[in-house]
Amino acid sequence: MKAAIAVRAECPGDVPAISEIVVRAYDNVIYSDHREHLMIERLRGTGAWIPPLSLLAEVDGRAVGHILLTRASICGSGSCVETLALAPLSVVPDYQSRGVGKRLVEAACQRALELGFDTIVLVGLPSYYPRFGFEPMSRYPITLPFDAPGENCMILPLRPGALDGIAGVVKYAEEWLEH
16 A cells, blocks of 8 residues: 655754755756755745745655745846746655655645745756646746756746736746855
């Protein structure tokens, strides 16, 4: 029988476990700078941080995955529209390919919708995120403030028409981008 995956919002005592999950998840990832856990630390407690959108996945009471959505915006023509940035999604190696990441992404998208957000942007694997409705960002007049392969730049409209008339450059929280 497959173990149930419980997803809940991060609690203050979860900080060390989340750092460990993120470090372990990216340890053998070639394209990683192995600093994802430091980005989370920089963002925690800032205006970009939304406590109910830092989600922990547990199997049998053991923390095995984490996902983070933080505030960002799409700015163009003198106005900005709020969006969310998904990063990072982390699952410890022993629990990868077992549905943990799927549950985290689905739960994060559902909570974002419930909190009134309309879109989520990410730079991620094009073989993974389209199953959740993420589309190439290139379909819209929206760009990132840094270079990334086009196939990795994606956006998810959480409601029909959420991207109608939206154009500009994604503006991440200062703490999201390391200086």
